[in-house]
Amino acid sequence: MMSSRIKAKKQATLAEGEEKPSGRPRCPHTHLAILEATRDLLLEAGFVGLTIEGIAERAGVGKTTIYRRWPDKANIVMDAFFTCANPKLAFPDTGSLREDLLRQMRALVREFNGPLGQTVATLMAGMQSDSSLAEAFRQQWIEARRAESRAVVERSHARGELRADIETEVLLDALHGPLYFRLLTQYAPLNAAFAERLVDLVLSGLLTTTSPIKTTKTGGRK
Amino acid sequence: MMSSRIKAKKQATLAEGEEKPSGRPRCPHTHLAILEATRDLLLEAGFVGLTIEGIAERAGVGKTTIYRRWPDKANIVMDAFFTCANPKLAFPDTGSLREDLLRQMRALVREFNGPLGQTVATLMAGMQSDSSLAEAFRQQWIEARRAESRAVVERSHARGELRADIETEVLLDALHGPLYFRLLTQYAPLNAAFAERLVDLVLSGLLTTTSPIKTTKTGGRK
DNA sequence: TCATTACGATACGCTACGTTTCGTAATCGA
DNA sequence: TCGATTACGAAACGTAGCGTATCGTAATGA
Structure with missing residues (x-):
């Protein structure tokens, strides 16, 4: 893992072809x-x-x-x-989009409710006034989490489980956006039940009719 | 409209049974x-x-x-x-949930792309470190916008246009959450096209089969 | 031993905060 | 017209944190 994105005065971490730095070494x-x-x-x-x-x-x-x-x-x-504080979110492959997403979303909600959640909120606040922080956070956190869900969605697409006209990025926004919204606004509780209802609501209607998984009120969890 | 939520030293605005304040009046x-x-x-x-x-x-x-x-x-x-900078978002009633939501979401996106959007992002950042700001912003901005969409959704529910098991609050999160997400992260463009795709994606599958409005790729806009 | 670098302590100038003081201005009632 | 009262703007204040500079000391390699 990187140690310093911008070298302060001298090299913080030595590059590949580093000179042996004379003098007292850093503690x-x-x-x-x-x-x-x-x-x-x-x-x-x-x-x-x-x-x-x-x-x-x-x-x-x-x-x-x-x-x-x-x-x-x-x-x-x-x-x-x-x-x-880095990632330990699920990268599941149960063969079911709904099940994979549920696991990921539950894991993300769990993280958001822990100490990491406060830091995420804090960093998203910092983004609004620090563009280098914004860029780093976008790439290293948001995009990283999103890539996990994207992989799941694209696998589902490849299986033909998802309707062909569904745009992956919009779907990802519909899933992740509300979690960040509740994290930041604390408008309503951010818990597993919300994640599950959100997944079912968003997914309902998106699956192909041949899909074995139903997402209506009677299907799935409970 | 209120002028000062917490009176500073003396009364900022006089209450009902106000004494005539002696001395020099405020400019x-x-x-x-x-x-x-x-x-x-x-x-x-x-x-x-x-x-x-x-x-x-x-x-x-x-x-x-x-x-x-x-x-x-x-x-x-x-x-x-x-x-x-207060509200002028649409409160439409076209008789179609999709059309009503499209108008509201487009209007919200328009606001978010204007100068007000930056202020909203700024205030949401401030929320993370100022609890009184958080409370005020939740009530006076977020809830106000949400109430507009809630009215539309509940009208649709009353018409029987929406599936009975759809929870209004989760649906509202699925619609608004992604807008705030893109506003704050600038992860991807926040424009009318996104709002439209989001509405169609979220709504697809939620409507009753008897509804005259289709939300598949071939239906509606374009 | 000597050059080189890291370290911690201290002090600095800077900015913005929120407060206090003070002389002046505006209004009211007597 | 005068006095009480309040608002105003200017200035100065103490506090806090920033990021920098200086300096004496410590640790390493040649």
């Missing part, structure tokens, strides 16, 4: 200590409540050391988020 | 000037780039005057948003 514990402190404080105070001085104190390092390694707060947060 | 232009300056600067710099000093300068008033009337930045922004 190996420091890096992780900073990222863990960042992750913890992010959960306690959110992105705006997060301060470099706070990270330094919690990690037991000097503020200077942090600025030597990262150019600004957003970059630290990105690294902390993607190194400490 | 009547000032209030609106501040709100308009706030709205403009919000569009230029966003919520985090917005400064009280900046508002004061733009509005041609003293910083003190602003603090006399609002307790903090979030409250000014809320007032500015809800007094200057």
Whole structure:
């Protein structure tokens, strides 16, 4: 995993053909200590409540050391988020689109309800005022999650389970969008029951009639 | 429309049985000037780039005057948003759920693509760190927009156009969630075409078979 | 031993916050 | 017309966090 998206002063990680850096080497514990402190404080105070001085104190390092390694707060947060709290979402293949999606959506809801959910919300807030954070978050989080669901949908397409006119990207938006919406607005509870109802509602009518899986009120779970 | 959700020092607006306030009255232009300056600067710099000093300068008033009337930045922004830029979304009743929703969703997309969209994104970011802003925005913006679509859906339910097992709230999430998602993440274009495809995708399969409106690839728009 | 780099402490200038003080202006009632 | 009262703008204040610079010390390699 990357350690620093933008090299601060000198190289943060050595490239392939690196010179052996003379002088005192960087303390190996420091890096992780900073990222863990960042992750913890992010959960306690959110992105705006997060301060470099706070990270330094919690990690037991000097503020200077942090600025030597990262150019600004957003970059630290990105690294902390993607190194400490990364994906363990399902990549199932049960042969049924509905079942695969249910597993993925339930897993995503579970993550959103844990500490990671708060960080995701915090980062999406940060996106609105930090374009480099926005780009990184889009690529490394949103697109990564989406790719998992996209694979499921495209497998289903390949099986002929899905109506041929269904556009994968719109379907993915219809599935993921409401989860992010509830995460950010807390308009209504974000739980497994919601995920299941959403999947069934969105999927109803999209499957080919020859599909063995029904998605009406009487079909499936319960 | 409300002028100040939390009275700053003294009464901002007089209640019903108000005493005549002795002393110099507040300048009547000032209030609106501040709100308009706030709205403009919000569009230029966003919520985090917005400064009280900046508002004061733009509005041609003293910083003190602003603090006399609002307790903090979030409250000014809320007032500015809800007094200057409010709703003109469609409340159509064509007799067809699909047509009604299309009009509403197109209108919402249009708003999101204008200056109001940036402010909405900005406020949703602010929600993540300001609970009073969150509550106000949920009630006054999200719920207001949602109520418009809810009315359309419930009319459709009453007509028997919609399958009886369809839960209105989940359907509303499936429709609105993706719009907010694209607004916030800019993952993909947020335009009328997307709104139309989303409506058709979500609606397909939800209508009763007796409904005269088809939502398959060959039906409706195009 | 010496050059080189990392480290932490400290201090700095900067910006914006939200508050306080103060002299002035506007309104009302006596 | 005067005094009480309130609003106003200007200025200064203390606080906080940013990101930078300086400096003495520590760790490594040559």
